[in-house]
Amino acid sequence: MAPHNAQARLEAALPAALGRVIATPGVYAVLWCGSAARGEADAHSDLDLHALVTRNHRWRSSFVVNGVPVEVFHNPPRTIRALFAQGEAATVAMFAGGRVLVPHPDLDALVAEARALCAAGPVPRSLTPAERHLLLDEVIEARAAVKESMHPYLVANAAGRLVRALYAARGWWEVKSRHCLRDLMAREAEAAQPLHAALNASQPDGRQAALEALALCVLDSLEYGESSTEPQAVP
Known part of the structure; x- marks a missing residue:
């Protein structure tokens, strides 16, 4: 129609x-x-x-x-x-x-x-160390599965979480997923380009490399550091 x-x-x-x-x-x-x-x-x-x-x-x-x-x-x-x-x-x-x-x-x-x-715009919000750790976990999990059939799914899932973290850190309102690439291209092409490559690369190694480039737009490095969540009372 x-x-x-x-x-x-x-x-x-x-x-x-x-x-x-x-x-x-x-x-x-x-x-x-x-x-x-x-x-x-x-x-x-x-x-x-x-x-x-x-x-x-x-x-x-x-x-x-x-x-x-x-x-x-x-x-x-x-x-x-x-x-x-x-x-x-x-x-x-x-x-x-x-x-x-x-x-x-x-x-x-x-x-x-x-x-x-x-x-x-929303108040910019940086990642906590624990949030950073979880995001890095997803990137490394995708790296470990680069030769497996689930790799495109793992990359797409991690990319979505990274983009949401990027929008929060920059103080931008999130947009619908289907409009995200276009919106990000207008805001920060340096992040939009690896996102596009991560979603469209035909070879697993290229897909993973693009995901890691996107991750570096959000994370300070791809190395683990110290983190801890807040203690919570248990029943």
């Missing part, structure tokens, strides 16, 4: 989807978010809606309208603000880029807060 046809199909289903959402007891404001709200829908897109509720509960629901999948996140405003405070990237992005369908001052305030957070 052509992108413009997919977008038109989702927009045609929007009124019926919205009608069902606003009929839900307690719903008083609705935000349309996701790729379709940005005009970027493709054949695999669905309709994503955030509904503010008066209840003291949060829940998630899904249904289908005219063949279009719809996903709805129901939350009181304080829950959204708690997610903002936790640095929950997906929620910040949805509210920052969403389109208000059923307005309310509470929703207007949340959108404004999300846009400010999005512009500022």
Whole structure:
């Protein structure tokens, strides 16, 4: 399905989807978010809606309208603000880029807060020694399996964790995995290039070398050091 046809199909289903959402007891404001709200829908897109509720509960629901999948996140405003405070990237992005369908001052305030957070970026967070150790473990595990059929999986898994750590360290909001390479290329080509090679190299040795180059964008070295987690009480 052509992108413009997919977008038109989702927009045609929007009124019926919205009608069902606003009929839900307690719903008083609705935000349309996701790729379709940005005009970027493709054949695999669905309709994503955030509904503010008066209840003291949060829940998630899904249904289908005219063949279009719809996903709805129901939350009181304080829950959204708690997610903002936790640095929950997906929620910040949805509210920052969403389109208000059923307005309310509470929703207007949340959108404004999300846009400010999005512009500022999250607080950069360095790896703890224990986190560094776990990431290095994954790289070394892939090195040990370089001749095995599971090597591409191990590399892809480790690369994903390394990229998330890189975004946290740089103070960037995470993006969906499918957009990660493009986003990283715009931000830091030196890290995007080994990521691309790790995911696309045809030979295991080249794939592993690219993973280790990516790791060095995040870790200070590929040598183990001292680390310890915080002691936790046990029952």
